[in-house]
Amino acid sequence: xxAIAWINYxxxxxxxxxxxxxxxxxRSSDQRPPAGRQDAAARSVEAAAPAAKPAALEDHxxxxxxxxxxxxxxxxxxxxxxxxxxxxxxxxxxxxxxxGARRSPRSYRYAGKALVEDTADIEALLALQPxxxxxxxxxxxxxxxRLREAGLTVYDLGPMRGLATLVPNVHEVAALVGYxxxxxxxxxxxxxxMASVAADIQPSQRRRGMYLSGYGGRLFGGTAGTSYNDVLxxxxxxxxxxxxxxxxxxxxxxxVLTLDPEVLVTNTGMRKILCGQAxxxxxxACSAPGVVVELDDxxxxxxxxxxxxxxxxxxxxxxxxPAAPR
Numbered sequence: 134x135x136a137i138a139w140i141n142y143x144x145x146x147x148x149x150x151x152x153x154x155x156x157x158x159x160r161s162s163d164q165r166p167p168a169g170r171q172d173a174a175a176r177s178v179e180a181a182a183p184a185a186k187p188a189a190l191e192d193h194x195x196x197x198x199x200x201x202x203x204x205x206x207x208x209x210x211x212x213x214x215x216x217x218x219x220x221x222x223x224x225x226x227x228x229x230x231x232x233g234a235r236r237s238p239r240s241y242r243y244a245g246k247a248l249v250e251d252t253a254d255i256e257a258l259l260a261l262q263p264x265x266x267x268x269x270x271x272x273x274x275x276x277x278x279r280l281r282e283a284g285l286t287v288y289d290l291g292p293m294r295g296l297a298t299l300v301p302n303v304h305e306v307a308a309l310v311g312y313x314x315x316x317x318x319x320x321x322x323x324x325x326x327m328a329s330v331a332a333d334i335q336p337s338q339r340r341r342g343m344y345l346s347g348y349g350g351r352l353f354g355g356t357a358g359t360s361y362n363d364v365l366x367x368x369x370x371x372x373x374x375x376x377x378x379x380x381x382x383x384x385x386x387x388x389v390l391t392l393d394p395e396v397l398v399t400n401t402g403m404r405k406i407l408c409g410q411a412x413x414x415x416x417x418a419c420s421a422p423g424v425v426v427e428l429d430d431x432x433x434x435x436x437x438x439x440x441x442x443x444x445x446x447x448x449x450x451x452x453x454x455p456a457a458p459r
Contacts, residue, residue, distance in 0.1 A: 193291030209268035215437040236431035293436040295360035331369025342370035342396030360436035368447035400430040
């Protein structure tokens with residue numbers, strides 16, 4: 134890697150680290166992250182864990198979960214699936230999500246475990262006799278309340294918004310399974326890995342791209358504040374939608390035409406649908422030398438560690454594979 138590439142790598146790695154450092158500290162019931170943004174930015178991912186082991190961790194719903202030697206852990210979210218595979222001994226995990234077992238790029242690592250299909254099926258979860266259930270809470274908080282009322286110990290990992298939430302989740306799961314050092318190592322590897330995917334791509338070479346998909350004649354995206362933005366940026370693209378949109382917007386064809394990206398990232402089989410739609414066939418991405426990158430939706434939409442795989446795939450499709458180190 135030449136000197137300029139190292140500068141680019143350092144800048145992106147620093148930006149990614151600062152964006153997640155404020156949330157990287159596991160939230161204990163007796164220790165909260167510092168409120169000041171400058172103080173938070175000064176913390177590195179490696180130094181994010183508390184010096185002393187807390188007696189409990191406060192989850193993202195504000196519930197304190199006492200730390201103990203959990204031996205029957207059930208995952209009820211795809212992020213928890215992936216983190217347990219990386220951070221916990223297999224014999225302590227009794228269940229993964231059915232979706233993850235069918236669609237994850239690493240689903241072979243879920244073999245032999247029970248499957249959680251729907252947390253609304255409390256009886257099925259109780260039958261597994263878990264001593265800890267991990268999930269990412271969203272939508273109706275009564276869903277988690279019902280699990281707790283049934284006597285289950287639940288840790289809510291909160292929303293799934295890419296690195297900004299994934300890195301704290303790494304530290305939280307590592308603390309829950311009793312190995313915070315594993316969390317520090319994985320968090321560092323994820324942040325550095327995402328920063329290095331397109332470290333050799335100069336700013337002038339970074340093309341404007343966006344994530345776009347279509348369902349039932351409607352257009353949907355993912356941009357600032359989501360894993361899609363992290364993936365696009367790490368892959369060496371400039372997220373064309375980030376300046377005007379956030380989260381998971383629904384677009385009109387006119388809005389997409391106004392953004393007019395050079396690169397479209399979409400789900401497998403979607404190029405024909407998008408570029409064949411009246412008006413969108415005029416997009417630069419749909420015409421040479423534009424690029425449409427199609428990826429399995431379980432990969433491109435994964436807000437967990439598979440973001441790194443998605444970024445690498447997009448980088449290779451747009452810029453070619455990185456040169457082998459000398």
